[in-house]
Amino acid sequence: MNNAAVSIGILALFLVAAVVLGIRAARGQDKVDLAEWSIGGRSLGIVMTLVLMAGETYTSFSYLGAAGWSYTYGASGLYLVAYLSIGMAVSYLVGPLLWGYAHRHGLHNITDLVAHRFAAPWLGAVVAVVATVFLLPYIQLQITGMGTVVASVSYGAIGLGLSYLVAFLISEVFILASGLRGSAWVSVLKDITVVVTLAVVFVYVPLKFFGGYGELMNRLITERPAWLTLPGPKGDTYGMAWFISTALLNGAVYSVLPTSVAGFLGARSAQTLRRNAMILPFYQLLLFIPVLLGMAATFVVPGLKNSNLAMFEMIRAEMPPWLLGVIGAAGDSLLSASRR
Amino acid sequence: MLTNRKSLWWLLGPPVVYLAALPLANRIEPIVLGLPFLMFWLVVATLLSPLFVWLAAKGDPVWAAARRAERAQAGKQ
Numbered sequence: 001m002n003n004a005a006v007s008i009g010i011l012a013l014f015l016v017a018a019v020v021l022g023i024r025a026a027r028g029q030d031k032v033d034l035a036e037w038s039i040g041g042r043s044l045g046i047v048m049t050l051v052l053m054a055g056e057t058y059t060s061f062s063y064l065g066a067a068g069w070s071y072t073y074g075a076s077g078l079y080l081v082a083y084l085s086i087g088m089a090v091s092y093l094v095g096p097l098l099w100g101y102a103h104r105h106g107l108h109n110i111t112d113l114v115a116h117r118f119a120a121p122w123l124g125a126v127v128a129v130v131a132t133v134f135l136l137p138y139i140q141l142q143i144t145g146m147g148t149v150v151a152s153v154s155y156g157a158i159g160l161g162l163s164y165l166v167a168f169l170i171s172e173v174f175i176l177a178s179g180l181r182g183s184a185w186v187s188v189l190k191d192i193t194v195v196v197t198l199a200v201v202f203v204y205v206p207l208k209f210f211g212g213y214g215e216l217m218n219r220l221i222t223e224r225p226a227w228l229t230l231p232g233p234k235g236d237t238y239g240m241a242w243f244i245s246t247a248l249l250n251g252a253v254y255s256v257l258p259t260s261v262a263g264f265l266g267a268r269s270a271q272t273l274r275r276n277a278m279i280l281p282f283y284q285l286l287l288f289i290p291v292l293l294g295m296a297a298t299f300v301v302p303g304l305k306n307s308n309l310a311m312f313e314m315i316r317a318e319m320p321p322w323l324l325g326v327i328g329a330a331g332d333s334l335l336s337a338s339r340r
Numbered sequence: 341m342l343t344n345r346k347s348l349w350w351l352l353g354p355p356v357v358y359l360a361a362l363p364l365a366n367r368i369e370p371i372v373l374g375l376p377f378l379m380f381w382l383v384v385a386t387l388l389s390p391l392f393v394w395l396a397a398k399g400d401p402v403w404a405a406a407r408r409a410e411r412a413q414a415g416k417q
Contacts, residue, residue: 092397
């Protein structure tokens with residue numbers, strides 16, 4: 001069997017497992033109504049809320065984009081870690097407020113909340129339109145990421161156009177069929193896959209290409225110093241002022257993003273959200289790995305046109321196909337879990 | 341919603357360690373645990389963030405009340 005068949009087979013297996021898991025999770029309910037679909041019947045405990053919020057937060061961007069970013073622009077990609085930690089702190093206060101209000105009045109999403117709180121249906125409609133319009137590029141980004149993974153994992157056997165189509169169909173079927181509870185369960189699958197694959201790659205890449213973690217860091221410090229501080233190798237754009245303002249803005253609004261609100265409202269209690277705000281920041285430690293690997297890729301695969309593939313290109317030539325399939329599955333399940 | 345919740349000032353901890361400290365941390369030397377200083381500092385900030393939220397919760401009467409309600413609930417069952 002050739003490499004592409006093995007890796008695509010593994011990827012397909014994971015995606016089918018994800019869809020089945022999502023649909024089964026949704027079917028276990030007594031009644032399937034909109035509240036169940038959109039916010040899981042307000043029943044998710046701390047563990048499921050944690051993995052769900054992690055699923056909402058860690059998308060293809062964290063996995064591929066962070067590596068691609070640091071490949072091109074260096075350490076400024078860590079603004080992601082900063083804004084998420086700030087956002088979690090804000091969510092300690094804002095999450096329970098939104099949850100409490102929605103719970104008292106039986107509301108399901110940010111649109112309902114706004115319309116009800118300000119007694120202005122038109123304002124709710126404006127929020128719905130704005131949220132939809134501005135989520136579209138985000139969704140397009142996710143589909144692009146997912147398609148890129150499929151094309152890359154197939155060693156180019158499946159073209160990009162077809163990959164986008166496959167990615168789109170899988171996620172639409174998944175979203176409509178499973179709802180929030182399905183997302184939460186797929187997030188469990190995703191979290192396990194992501195943590196394991198990141199750990200494997202994190203150990204493997206320095207050893208294989210640099211002779212160890214210390215050697216990798218030494219080479220970065222001596223040969224890529226511009227990558228290790230702000231503003232990075234490309235000049236002033238991503239300097240300190242950019243880092244601070246971007247992290248503050250994103251951190252401040254993280255709690256009212258429609259995807260975050262959906263996660264909040266699915267929680268069993270306001271206290272669950274306060275615990276979530278306390279625990280979830282630890283998950284951010286994982287994001288340092290793709291950032292480091294992106295920098296390592298500047299040695300292994302220099303001059304890439306599509307920097308988002310930095311991590312994949314680096315490991316594709318050296319890793320067994322089945323492992324590439326699993327890594328692709330981790331990337332793709334991130335998307336289907338987060339894309340709601 | 342904010343009366344008597346002074347401990348919530350701790351929630352400003354993450355922006356302070358990540359952002360206000362950035363001009364001091366934006367450097368390669370000294371290298372700590374093999375990491376260039378900026379990266380090391382951001383790891384430290386990431387480990388401190390949950391601590392700040394914990395400190396906020398520790399002094400927060402709303403958190404304490406919810407804890408008591410949870411215990412009462414657990415006791416009843």
